Amino acid sequence: MKYVVILGDGMADYPVPELDMKTPLGVAHKPNIDYMAEYGELGLVKTVPDHLNPPGSDIANMSVLGYDPDEFYTGRSPLEAVSMGLSLADDELAIRCNLVTLSDDEPYGQKTMVDYSSDEITTAEARELIGFINEKLGSDNMRFYPGVSYRHCIVLKTDSSLPLLCTPPHDISGRQITDFLPKGFMHDELIERMKESHRLLKDHPVNIARREKGLRPANSIWPWGEGRRPALSDFEAKYGLRGAVVSAVDLIRGIGLCAGMENIIVDGTTGTYRTNFEGKAGAAVDFLLNRGDFVYIHMEAPDECGHRHEVPEKVRSIEYIDSRVVGSIASRLRDAGVDFKMLIMPDHPTPLVLRTHTHDAVPYVIYDSRAKYPLNPGARYDEAFAAATGIYRPLGHMIMESFLKDDVANV
Ligand SMILES: [Zn+2]
Structure with missing residues (x-):
């Protein structure tokens, strides 16, 4: 089993007038992720506790990787260093x-x-x-x-x-x-x-x-x-999986390095929607097929669009993540005959109307390639469908443990 996290920074949003009061996830054409939302577990997860301010990407990504930010977060400088x-x-x-x-x-x-x-x-x-x-x-x-x-x-x-x-x-x-x-x-x-x-x-x-x-x-x-350097326990010692992080952002790379993970540098990654999506997907598949079991792919583009109030670009960046990262990785792993699980989520919302991050719970999908029938027939991956399932995880740092469990309901 191989494990892939697709982290679309700041993907979650509020309804916006430019999109007929829908969210970017609500309107984006993303058949690969939507298929996974139908066949996988769909719900909401709270990645940044309300008392931690500001709700930064460093805190939120640490949480997604399984480290309680209340216990481990020591500031952004040591991660950059x-x-x-x-x-x-x-x-x-x-x-x-x-x-x-x-x-x-x-x-x-x-x-x-x-x-x-x-x-x-x-x-x-x-x-x-x-x-x-x-x-x-x-x-x-x-x-x-x-x-x-x-x-x-x-x-x-x-x-x-x-x-x-x-x-x-x-x-x-x-x-x-x-x-x-x-x-x-x-x-x-x-x-x-x-x-x-x-x-x-x-x-x-x-x-x-x-x-x-x-x-x-x-x-x-x-x-x-x-x-000071956060005392993150080694990811491999904690979960028994050799892992890597693919990101253009220094804070995210720093978290991976502090957790003892490989830091994969991909040429042409920029943190914008013009980034080298294919390069990231290719590097992740290469790592999974040859060197390790877990890869964390972080894409900054939707967050940047949120901060800049770029509505069509935010939708497009989600569509690129769907086709050029999620779809590409899934088909290559299937072709290689490899079972995999995928966790797809943002770290925090970056609502276009606010142009900054919020503490709101975010929609997530945990998909298992062995799934045979849909758990959420007709569902799509967006804020409303995720809320409608009633599944809510209040502790973001616990989601990694669930994701890495080898239990699939619908085979
Ligand atoms: Zn972020």
């Missing part, structure tokens, strides 16, 4: 380090947060700046590591469990930073380095060149989102 290839020892704290643009004239503590992304600085420029900062401000217990674009990482060696309180820079766009500088444990050292970073970066050749091109300079570091 792990996905960057940093191992993070028990005495190391990962802190997200943005390269930001602050206003020019005032003393440091009175500056304004102009842009949390420094005009989405390129990775090449950022690598040079972070390398320079590490050379000048790094020490044995504080190192700066370059990531992608404006997103970098500080690794701090410390046994202290005292809290450090930082503010996400995207929450204070256009505001004076005075009240939002780090507080708590080691705040002095961090603020000192932030000030120094401004002195070092403001006239750095990279920033001079950016100004000449009319782009905002990356003139300060901004630490936030600190956390």
Whole structure:
């Protein structure tokens, strides 16, 4: 038996006027997934407990993979750090380090947060700046590591469990930073380095060149989102299955790596509806036929469309997942004569009308290729049909155990 999770990030939605008060899942043409909804278990599952905020993809995907976020979630930075290839020892704290643009004239503590992304600085420029900062401000217990674009990482060696309180820079766009500088444990050292970073970066050749091109300079570091590596139990030890994660998103890759799973990198994956769907499906089938038993395929596209209020694109991304991922994997496994189970679900809703995530329960299907007759005749995979079955799982992190059980009712 092989196990496939198809995770359509943010697929679930609310009815929208553009679709005659239906949801994207309600109107999308998706014969493969709908067939599985008829022949499999269809219901609702709550992936993010109401008291965890915000309902992020990191928490939700951890839950789907079988790890109770209340017990295991330690923040987004350590997941990003792990996905960057940093191992993070028990005495190391990962802190997200943005390269930001602050206003020019005032003393440091009175500056304004102009842009949390420094005009989405390129990775090449950022690598040079972070390398320079590490050379000048790094020490044995504080190192700066370059990531992608404006997103970098500080690794701090410390046994202290005292809290450090930082503010996400995207929450204070256009505001004076005075009240939002780090507080708590080691705040002095961090603020000192932030000030120094401004002195070092403001006239750095990279920033001079950016100004000449009319782009905002990356003139300060901004630490936030600190956390230690989550102590996820090894997926294979827990479930007895060799697993892999296929995703373009660093947080999801980080969860897989923390759970000891293989991280399959597929060329041309972008996290949008123009991503390389076939590449992901092909890599998953190759892994299942040759190296392992469980694969977790994460597709970011529907979530992006939700955040951007792109209605037809959200519908299309679901149709692509159906034909180019679900249908393609199912037919190739059938052709190979391999029994499989498939769990199809989003991590959380990203309603088009809200353009952000919610805590609502999401529709899921657990399908077994050995199923012989429909459990839900006439059903489709959408929010309304899932609610109508009356099946509701209140604890998202328990769904993995049920999915991996080898019991099929309708053979
Ligand atoms: Zn998500």
